[in-house]
Amino acid sequence: MKDLSVFTDLIPGAAPDDDLTGRLAAFVRHREAFSPNTWRQLLSVMRICWRWSQENRRSFLPMSPEDLQDYLFHLQAAGRATSTVSVHAALIAMLHRNAGLIPPTVSPDVVRARKKINRTAIMSGERTGQAVPFCRPDLDRLDALWQQSPRLQHLRDLAFVHVAYGTLLRMSELSRLRVRDVTRATDGRVILDVGWTKTILQSGGIVKALSTRSSGRLLTWIRAAGLADEPDAVLFCPVHRSNKVNGVTTVPMSAPSLEDIWRRARRYAGQTSRQETNKGRYASWSGHSARVGAAQDMARKGVSIAQIMQEGTWTQTQTVMRYIRMVEAHKGAMVALMEDDD
The missing domain is CATH 1.10.443.10 (Intergrase catalytic core)
Known part of the structure; x- marks a missing residue:
């Protein structure tokens, strides 16, 4: 399956008979359980996070809480909105759950990091965008x-x-x-x-x-x-x-x-x-x-x-x-x- 190759390519040393690869294959087989937009977002976030992991010599899957903290702070420093940062964290957690791994988002360190990102953004003037109303x-x-x-x-x-x-x-x-x-x-x-x-x-x-x-x-x-x-x-x-x-x-x-x-x-x-x-x-x-x-x-x-x-x-x-x-x-x-x- 094309999507499975995207997943396995992001996991160094993955073999076709690995348990992790098998769980990811089952995840891909049942991708219709998610909306097309959610699936597209997941693949996009995976590619972005994987590139960051490669450039900074971090593990992508599984991802440690320390690495996820640094990744989220990287997104904030790059000017991403807090809503975007939250989407990345949620989809990384979703990938880990479906791969049978403990999501790094459950770590108290990650929870504190997300609160810090939100608080810093709000105090610096960020506001949630809203579509111009058509009345x-x-x-x-x-x-x-x-x-x-x-x-x-x-x-x-x-x-x-x-x-x-x-x-x-x-x-x-x-x-x-x-x-x-x-x-x-x-x-x-x-x-x-x-x-x-x-x-x-x-x-x-x-x-x-x-x-x-x-x-x-x-x-x-x-x-x-x-x-x-x-x-x-x-x-x-x-x-x-x-x-x-x-x-x-x-x-x-x-x-x-x-x-x-x-x-x-x-x-x-x-x-x-x-x-x-x-x-x-x-x-x-x-x-x-x-x-x-x-x-x-x-x-x-x-x-x-x-x-x-x-x-x-x-x-x-x-x-x-x-x-x-x-x-x-x-x-x-x-x-x-x-x-x-x-």
Whole structure:
């Protein structure tokens, strides 16, 4: 297996019949237990950590707590965000567990090192980045600009942002929707059979309903693109510059192509200024913008945290609270107390 060679190449002196190699082979055989993104991240972290280990004459697998400490401090010195450092530590621990080894992250020395890295970063001004929110007024502005456009690209992009905002699906989840996943309720509105998400993986799957306007924009795109009789076609497919869809496309659009939709939308909406960001990220709308904006809009309307989490299939309350912290800032008990006195 190709992935197994990646693993064994990183282990000096590994023989085909080694117990460690056998455990890694079983790990690779069952890689479908993890999302494709997690697997890609794991391989990337392995290569980066292995190069550092080679250059500094350290052991990669198993990795000692002392070596992991030094590696994490190396990442911090290289300017990596604390979230990136945490991902590296978590994936190195994951590799060790699946290889039948004790993860070096359980060492008190490593725990202290990670706390030091986090504390140092926060005190030096690092803040967790957040996607620029795409809110209801932004959707309304684009709707007015594109709904009558003769260009297929505009109709597709408009349907895409409507579905992204109305469902709070992640970009990868939007990309794999197919025409067969679209059904109509008795009132004409669209229901999407999403199947599964990053955090919900169950046989029953999940469904998402669209509003009347969003349903109309999606159905307009399907008809204009000639996809109504192509159940296996991806719902959001490439549009050629000749203003045509190049046949039935069953392969989802790439992440960069989907990000281009957001960049194009921001340009057409007249919001060309780039925001000041931490570490240069999230300067414009991106794949997460609709999720952030929709969560904030719901919070402004008084929707409960539990309902927001359900709509966005979030499993951690702190994630949602981080997205809506600016909206919720003036709803605190002390603000209410002081303004009652005033």
